[in-house]
Amino acid sequence: MTARPPAAVVFDLDQTLWDFTVLRDRAIDAVMERLAREVPDLNLPGGPVLEPSRIQDLYDELEAANPATRVPHSRIRREALTRAARQLGIEDPEVHDDLVDTYFSVRHGPAEPYDDVIPTLRTLKGAGTALAVLSNGNTRLHLIGLDGWWDAVVLAPEVGLAKPDPAIFELVADRLGVAEPSSLMSVGDNLVHDIEPARALGWRAVHLDREAATSSDDTINTLEVLPGLLGL
Ligand SMILES: [Mg+2]
Incomplete structure (x- = not known):
């Protein structure tokens, strides 16, 4: 040197x-809790399965296809959360919006x-x-x-x-x-x-x-x- x-x-x-992963993972936990309000048997025996890691995987897959120069991360996150909800049969756009709000209220926390x-x-x-x-x-x-x-x-x-x-x-x-x-x-x-x-x-x-x-x-x-x- x-x-x-x-x-x-x-x-x-x-x-x-x-x-960054501390708040991201906390935000994903909050999203899981919000999803469980829509699907009460989520991840319970006999119920539908959506692992928390899948929420991030959906994001990573979309991000890989959309460099940051073209699509803002917030829009990719919105799309990933919507896809996660749809995998559980949740089509209500108000719930989709609420998932995004839930995620960012934690993600942009202190x-x-x-x-x-x-x-x-x-x-x-x-x-x-x-x-x-x-x-x-x-x-x-x-x-x-x-x-x-x-x-x-x-x-x-x-x-x-x-x-x-x-x-x-x-x-x-x-x-x-x-x-x-x-x-x-x-x-x-x-x-x-x-x-x-x-x-x-x-x-x-x-x-x-x-x-x-x-x-x-x-x-x-x-x-x-x-x-x-x-x-x-
Ligand atoms: Mg870095």
């Missing part, structure tokens, strides 16, 4: 700065960032490093206690581009006002979305793998080591 710290660090959001986030942001900012968020998702920063830190926030659904398209990396660089690629660093949990496109543009990039046994220059298992890695 070069001695000179980057002018700006661009963070992925979901699974990098906060654990949550907290990972423990290592705020101390790391504080150190980077204190050293004069510009900070940005670059996400393909629709997480609202103020709901996870992460508003107020950023020199740039680029969310795919708002700009009509999505990672791994290099254009969205160039957009965030532009908004940060940093023209020199080697002065930019990308940090994220997804190699294909966060690391490979950044390196291809000449940025530095560090893969966050919270399951990794140790941290190196290329892969870290906690954000706590990032400032040290950057010589801060």
